[in-house]
Each structure stands twice: as structure tokens, then as C-alpha cells.
Amino acid sequence: MFFVLTFAYSGRPRADDIWRKATTANNDVYCRRVMQVMNEYIGIGVSFVLAGGITALMVLLSSTLGKKNPTPVKLAPFECGKEPFSLPVGRFAIKFYLIGILFILFDVELVFLYPWAVVYRALGLSGLIDIGVFLGILMVGFVYAWDNGALNWR
Numbered sequence: 001m002f003f004v005l006t007f008a009y010s011g012r013p014r015a016d017d018i019w020r021k022a023t024t025a026n027n028d029v030y031c032r033r034v035m036q037v038m039n040e041y042i043g044i045g046v047s048f049v050l051a052g053g054i055t056a057l058m059v060l061l062s063s064t065l066g067k068k069n070p071t072p073v074k075l076a077p078f079e080c081g082k083e084p085f086s087l088p089v090g091r092f093a094i095k096f097y098l099i100g101i102l103f104i105l106f107d108v109e110l111v112f113l114y115p116w117a118v119v120y121r122a123l124g125l126s127g128l129i130d131i132g133v134f135l136g137i138l139m140v141g142f143v144y145a146w147d148n149g150a151l152n153w154r
Contacts, residue, residue: 098150109138 116123116131123130145151 095153102145102150105141106138109134 112134113131116127120127120131
């Protein structure tokens with residue numbers, strides 16, 4: 001019995017003690033890094049929570065405390081200051097949708113072009129070739145739309 005107790009509690013560090021200390025040290029470094037990152041973003045999180053809370057509070061207060069006096073004039077659609085004289089009967093022409101789609105297509109192209117313009121020197125020749133291929137594909141699409149009469153207003 002004396003031998004077992006002496007062997008179990010000798011002054012030498014055991015392997016599991018060494019492992020526990022090593023993982024605890026690594027865990028402390030990891031936890032400190034996570035806390036640093038969280039501290040960087042906590043202001044943004046608080047801002048979002050406050051903005052959402054204030055918005056919800058204002059909507060709730062205006063819906064509960066505001067006057068509710070629906071009249072026929074208030075319920076009528078507003079047409080840019082003109083008196084509404086009839087219900088809208090016409091439909092939008094397809095050319096409006098086509099122009100809208102083309103606008104979105106080339107607007108998205110600019111969204112990709114601005115970040116490239118900021119870092120084009122760091123990207124080097126590879127970045128120049130990539131953006132050249134991208135713009136080439138867009139130009140082919142533009143020429144195709146122009147050739148098919150998508151830009152003609154008839």
C-alpha cells in the first residue's frame with residue numbers, strides 16, 4: 001500500500017498533468033484572441049441592437065398613441081399632387097422591364113468594378129486579365145442587347 005501511494009503521488013509531473021497545462025495555456029491564448037475580436041465588434045452589435053430597439057419603440061408608440069381617423073380622402077391613392085379621377089387601367093409596357101433588367105445588369109457590373117479599382121495595383125497582371133475578361137463578357141452582352149434592339153425606344 002505504501003508503494004502504491006508513493007508511486008501515485010511522487011513529485012514528478014505526470015503526462016496528463018503536462019497535457020492539461022499545455023491545453024490550458026493554449027486555451028487561454030485562444031480565449032484572449034476571441035475576446036479581442038469580440039471587443040472589436042461589440043460596438044457594432046450594440047449599435048444594431050439600439051437602432052432596432054429605437055425603431056421598434058417608435059413604430060409601436062406611433063401605432064398605439066397616434067390618431068386613427070380614416071377618411072375617404074386619406075384612403076385614396078396619392079398621385080403626385082393631382083386629384084385621382086379614375087383607377088389605373090393601363091399596363092406597363094415590356095420595354096420598361098427590359099430597360100430595368102439592363103440597368104440592374106450594368107449596375108451590378110459597377111459594384112464589382114469599384115473594389116477592383118481600389119486594389120488594382122496589388123492584384124498585378126492577373127487582376128488586370130481577370131477584369132478584362134469580365135468586362136469583355138459584359139461588352140459582348142451589351143452588343144448583343146443593342147443588336148437585338150433592346151435599347152431602341154419604339
